[in-house]
Amino acid sequence: MAKFSKLSALLAGAALAVAGTVAAAAEYTLIISSWAPPTHGINAKMWPKFTEMVEEATGGRVTTELKLGMAPPPAQPDLIMDGAADLSIIFHGYQPGRFTTTKLIELPGYEGSAEAASVAYWRAYEKYLKKADEHRGLKVVALHTHGPAQLHSNKKVTSLADMNGMKVRVPGGVGSDVADALGMTGIKVPAPKVYETLASNAADGVVMPFESRKGFKLTEVAKNVYEMPGGLYRGSFAFIMSQDAFDALPDDIQKALEEKVFGEPLSREIGKIWDEIDQIGRDATMEAGDNSINVASEADQAAFAEIAAKVRDKVIAEVAEKGVDAQAAYDMIKSEMAAYK
Incomplete structure (x- = not known):
């Protein structure tokens, strides 16, 4: 059963009489569940943009209500299927074994913005990836990626060799595959827990996009960034909706x-916003005074390209096992991103 509420029109009495107008509430309010902090770009910018688009498309008949903390990140798909909320955002890496085709967009080596990646992702999903039906029971509203992920740590890391043996928070998905290939010990912790994980020294670092330096206050607990041009991976997200809520x-x-x-x-639009918040995170790092960004040397970039190629081959084989033309989907994403303006 859909959980949105149908609201009757509200009259504002004397104030409206003076104004000579009638203010009517939206007919339908869709309940959004979100797990990120209130000031994170997901809640501060992405859901408001979604709401703006929905209200404009429906002439104000549909609006949303954002609710935080309804369930932890991995529980969001089940929360939506159970009807406790109408919409949510999920990070596919938090669902090991549940999503495989989504790893294709996470591969290192793509060139382009989060906006370009998100558009290419949706097109490849429509043409190839949807066939695997990994989101069964849910309505996929949008797909997107964050920007290139980098290593954030208090210890200054200046080479790939420095990563070997580090205990690092990884997100699952390709992020975990890359960490393994680099000799790091991965710890799976949801993004909202990274600050306390670093502050308590439970991990030596985290691998996340630049946005996190602002969104999760990494400038305070991970003062150094090791930046690999193009990133160590990109994360895969989906905006999902209750099929019952949509059908109603x-x-x-x-x-x-x-x-x-x-x-x-x-x-x-979501990819475009991620590019914006990644820049905000980079700016926060530069302005912190005691933070540094250490760009990978050309030798390390070449070495990582070889590592990335092995990860790519492994992931393409995994996706192909789902009955998807994985190579064609990968080639499409790469070409769509290269051509994106």
């Missing part, structure tokens, strides 16, 4: 959302 909406609203919001339009 009137046909004309469903049509408006499908044509103007869901899919590539929303994926593009």
